Amino acid sequence: MTEVDAFLDDLDRLAATSATDAPAAFYRQLLPAAAMALGSDAAEWFPLASGGDLPTRWPAQPGKATPLIDSERVERVRFDGIPRIVVGENGAPAVVAPVEGASDVVGVLAIRLGDGAATPERSVELAAAVAEIASRYELRREADRVAAAQSRLARVENLLVRLHSRRGRSAIAREAADQGRLLAGCDRLTVLAPSGGGWRIVAVSGVQQVSRRSDAARRIEKLTQAGLAAGEPLVVPVPTGAEPPPQLAEQVDRYCDAAGVRALRVLPCEPPAEADEAPSRPRLALMAEWFDEAIDPEADALLAALARHLGVASQRDGAGGGWRLGRTATALVLAGLLAAGAIIAMATPATLWLPVDGRFEPIDHARVFAPLDGVVEEVLVKQADHVTVGQPLVRLASPDLLLKQEEVAEAIAATEAEIASLETEKLRASLPGRNEDAADATTLASRVAALREGLGHQQRQRELLEAEAAKLVVASPLEGDVVSWRPDDYLADRPVRRGQRLLEIAAEGRWRIELEAPDHRTGPLLRAHEMGEPLLVEYVVRADPASTHTGRVASVAPSTHADAEGSPVVRVVVDPDDAPRANPRSGLGVSAKIDCGEHSLAYVWLHEAIEAIRRRWF
Incomplete structure (x- = not known):
């Protein structure tokens, strides 16, 4: 293997291993190697269709240096695609070679020939070989760009599918905040919804529970309200030639200084409107923030698309739509409803039933x-x-x-x-x-x-x-x-x-029900019994709960005793209205409820809590 072959193999490895997202670094290594191989003292790379890359020259010259060849010759080489020797800077000869991409010439390599250069034919041959190696690098770059675009397109499609499959404003906002931040490459993405006369945070990327009373949350809500009130999306840093209102600019500066934000975007989430439709208030809004200035060039377009789809999703689901009360108004409405319910409950009569357990016992x-x-x-x-x-x-x-x-x-x-x-x-x-x-x-x-x-x-x-x-x-x-x-x-x-x-003997025909009422729940029972009228009792036999029977309270024990478990109870004797229908036998268990008279519905619901509070405090 000759030295030239080894040299070209080294360049080939360089083209195969260099990072495709840093073309300037690749050409800074390629140019000096190619120049020394051709016996040159200067080389330059003229990108034509590589997405705005700047020319790269070796050795680097400060300021505005004169190109090795003029733009007319660069375009001619690009047009015919043939490497050749041309007259370059200050009349010095230079060999130029086109670098081809997947479908077109993407740039031109220019190498100035010095006194130690090889023959013109050999110089053109070597320049063409170097250009072919650079073409392989450009093909790698284009393949990586296509793969990155496909990956981003897949992420966009996945986000939109998940966004439109969610139901409810909170779920839609959470999906947009978490996945939208990854898609746009911002450091924080906040979704807000209109509330009363302002905006209220619904979801923040990476945050499960938002503290809406914090200073940071209040500043975000105020800045969103001020930015959307201007009628245009808020962009920071401000594009060249745009002048935001002085008051808004001052508020943005204060927010950015306090939060350490270097760039931000505030966009309304509006669904596409028909030509004859009047614009409506946006249902949701986005605030994207960057804490450094490394903003993806496609971030604005992606955020705009996300805002449109978020508007469509919120409109379809009804999230954020319609008139909404603020937090204070909502609290007042709820308090009014509770007060009205309490008044109705206190004015509505209802029967207070005391549930107790007992058993059948023969009278004789x-x-x-x-x-x-x-x-x-x-x-x-x-x-x-x-x-x-x-x-x-x-x-x-x-x-x-x-x-x-x-x-x-x-x-x-x-x-x-x-x-x-x-x-x-x-x-x-x-x-x-x-x-x-x-x-x-x-x-x-x-x-x-x-x-x-x-x-x-x-x-x-x-x-x-x-x-x-x-x-x-x-x-x-x-x-x-x-x-x-x-x-x-x-x-x-x-x-x-x-x-x-030893034994128990029961006479036939006459039965009674002995109930045991818990002592702490007998207050309403004793008060109703003191009125003098027999209290109605409804009971079911535990062996046959499908049938309900009735009876009347015959007597209430004047004293309290302990039951089998040691709890204080008051014995209540009930005369059943139709004992034979209940098929009684000694000790047959019953579940009963005693009519303790009419009280307000509120007392019927809350009497146990009321009695417990009275016992506790008095």
Whole structure:
């Protein structure tokens, strides 16, 4: 490989690796290399269709340097596309070569030939090779520009699709703020909506919750209002030849200094209007801000398109449309509605119902208790058996009582035997010729009298024990049905103590409902009961909640007691209007509500809170 081939390979690698967004840096490296290869002391790049790039010259000359070739020769080379040697600056020869892009010549390379240059043919050949390498770089640039344009177009399409698929002003504004900032390349994008006589922030890019009372938010809203009031989009820095109103310019300067903003745009979001339609107030507005001055050249066009589509989306959804109240007016309207509702609630009568729970109980019923300590020897009845007054229910056994009876019987037998023995001795003592050492009749008589008195006590004790033994057979105190659950299973062979409940007997036909009202909720009930009229009760049986039954309050307990859970309750007895329809049985649970009279609707809704506040404060 020759030195020229190695040189061209180095340039080829340079064209393949240089950044396509910095063409000036590429040509600053290409020009000196190409000039030295051709034995030149100066080279220049004339861009023609590369998007406004400035000419690049080596070595760089300060100020306005004279080009190596005039513009007429540059256009001629561009037109015919043939590298050649021309007369250049100050009559010095220069080789020029066109650099082609994808469809046209994009620029011209000019290299001044010095005294050490190669032959003209060789110089033209080398210049053409360098121009071909530059063409490959320009093709890369154009391919990257197309890819970037396609990527941006895809982002624009994605944003518009997502924007028009949203519903609701907040969702539309949030999508526009977050995605629009990325699309336009600004540092912050704010979406505002009209509110009352001004503008109010709806969404800010990158911010989930906007503090609208902050100084920054207030400044943005005021600047947007002032900028849109001028009738034209607000652009900072101001374009050349444009003069904003002095008052607006002063406000913009204060805002930019306080927020550190270097550039901003304020645009109304107006949908396209027909030719005969009068312009309407924009439904939304955009404020784009840059904290440095690196603004994308296409940012203005993208923001304008976003504003139009945002106006269309808001018009379609109704976001921001129509007359809107300010925050103060809205608060006053809500306060008025609440006050009107409160007045209506206080003036409207309603029935206050007190919900309580309870159970059915027979009016005539008795609980059978163990008369003394013992063991259940036999259960003589079963659940639901009908019993009569005095019918045996349970037979108990008491080993202690049996032992006492045996001891008393033995004591009585011993006493009676001793009395008989003394009576015999007393007879003998009364016969003539008795032994003088034996007890006399008087002494024996006193001893017999004492034993007879003791015998009387023992007999009375036996009678008491027999009475106690009779109690071991527990009888029914009334006629009715056995309502205890499976008494034979629960009582058989079970030790019991005196006073322990064994069975429950319920008489048929007459029932009542016993309710337990929580003590802290009985105020309205007690006040209604004091009026003297029977209070209506509606209840459902928990076993059959589809049917509603009625009753009347018969009595309210004058005292409070603790329920099974230890909570204070007040017992309320209810006479059911049609108990047989409810199919009652002892202990059947019911859910009831008691009519506590008419009160205002507000009190019916809030009486518990009112009572709680009264208990707390008073």
